[in-house]
Amino acid sequence: MPKKMPKNNKKALGKERLIWMYTQMLRIREFEERVKRTFVEHPGVIRGHTHLADGAEASIVGALATRNENDLAMPSYRCHGYPIVLGTSVKKMMAEIYGRKDGLCQGFGGSMHLADPAHHFPGTSGIIGQAIAHATGAALTAQVKKTGQVIYCFFGDGASKQGAFYESLNMAAVWKLPIVYILENNQYQVYTRVELEDANAAAGDPLSRKAQAFSIPGVTVDGTDPLRVYDAVEKAVKRARAGLGPSLIESKFYRFSAHGNAITVPPVPTQFPEHEAIETYGRKAEYAAARARDPILLFRKKLKSKGVLSEPAAKQIEDSVRAELEQAVQFALASPFPSPEEATKYVYA
């Protein structure tokens, strides 16, 4: 299974790269499925709050497939998808979510705070919108130190109402920082439908219109199609790398899982509830329609019709992804807990 992104020499995405993209999408989906299943299969193993990226696979992979080796990805707390694509060990990721010593952050962070700077993933904030400023700061580093890097800043539709969003995009535009802002519009801000809280959505306009406030390019793309996301992000990355400053891309897709696992007080067990569309708003048809446009199914169909992916190849990828994540779960379950007295480590550098 190709883990490292194959080089892309031609203008069009080659077969190898397309298969790699499909594989990464599958790995994200399987990872999130295994996290979700853990609440049922191993109650109590995952503590606190966990947020999943199922539905976002095409958007994440399409965006990150455009990056150069040293470019950084900086998302918010819904952060499992990106490091999987960047090459982070899924075993360590799962162990972190299980609070184990072998976890990515040795059990200090958990689901919302994954960090793997060695794989171009400097860290995440659990507070909505705040990491937009951090990503902008990373872009400042790239500019001051002339590293040639572009920063991929991911955040949700909800975060685009935070002051950090407006302040950061304004400064990035004034300073022409090398950053691409990818607004993942998954239609729901926590439990609230986007048109109830967003002026653009309420007026029937795309959220990318916010770019006009900063006089930067703003486009909306179908986030269920990795190739469309790729095209839009590639254009924005080129612009950023050329020193022309930031762009805003609204990538529209549908979050398949609820915002997070149910907030319960121990010892009441927690697991993922029904999606808010059904649970809160009673929109069963909306949810079913979104599931019918599952980005993984759509992309598999496209690759098959293009002759890029054969049925046996698809089966082989599926099997190997399933085996990889089964190993990750077993690794995480077998990993010991950190020693309690380690809790005072890492307060200060």
Added chain:
Amino acid sequence: MPSEMMYAQAMATAITEEMTRDSNVIFYGQNLGMTDRDPLVRKFGKSRVRITPISETAEMGIAVGAAMTGLRPVVELWMSEFMLVAMGQLLNEAPRLRYMSGGQIKVPLVFKAGYGFAAGWAGQHSNCIYHTMMGIPGLKVALPSTPADAKGLMAASIRDDNPVMYLHHYMTMLGKGPVPDGDYVIPFGVADVKRPGSDVTLVATGWMVTKSLAAAETLAKEGISVEVIDPRTIAPLDVDTIVNSVKKTGRLVLVDQAPRHASVAAIIAGEVAERGFHHLKAPVKMVTALDTSIPYSEPLEKYVLPSEEKIVWAVKSVLGK
């Protein structure tokens, strides 16, 4: 060789020296480096000296991200209350990211601001808000009181691998004093005995050090020997030096410009109650601001804040005089 210079000049000297020493140090803030004639812009260029909009959340959040990825930003925030606009970045982002990452990253940055401007700035521009910050693990807080400390602590703050809140007191900015030339770095968590004495231990920070030294001088004329200790950094806090002094004097007066329950004084009183209670010959006395906002009119402002007279009275009271 020390040079005689003002507190404000000592801070600026440290920033210039550190920017010269390390090209990863950048300096930005509102109304800073506005023209090409600006001396820092001329010396270090527009990439490292930047002007920002009035956007504290972004100014501070960008510093966090820049620090995570290899720069050492110094952010000029001018007044400590402006940081309250971006409380999340200060308390919940900068000091937490390293810990949450299991030590994989560091966040070396300096949030610089003035505080305690007791010159008619009224309710929102003259407060002492450091108490909240000294209780945040991962964040360091420096409160220099003299020009030499202003330089040495700024150099230490910039070189430190952690987020530092560097607060300079507006009322000490024009004060002059000897400042060591060249490399001068004061370690965090080391208190300074500003005046040795044997009868009463007096602990103060910032402008209150100036007032405490004046009070000690007055009291000396009456035959009372006061030891004045300046912790210089309140996170980390050098409790040992204070407890050791109390062992010697048996009496403790804590002076703080902050309101009583949001003061360093209250924290030190707690530490000494646990670690030095049996050395105390009299109850601890705290001289703090009254529990009000800071009023505008001068007589009102004076009434609310600690003064030399209040300190003298407190020292006498712990001596039973």
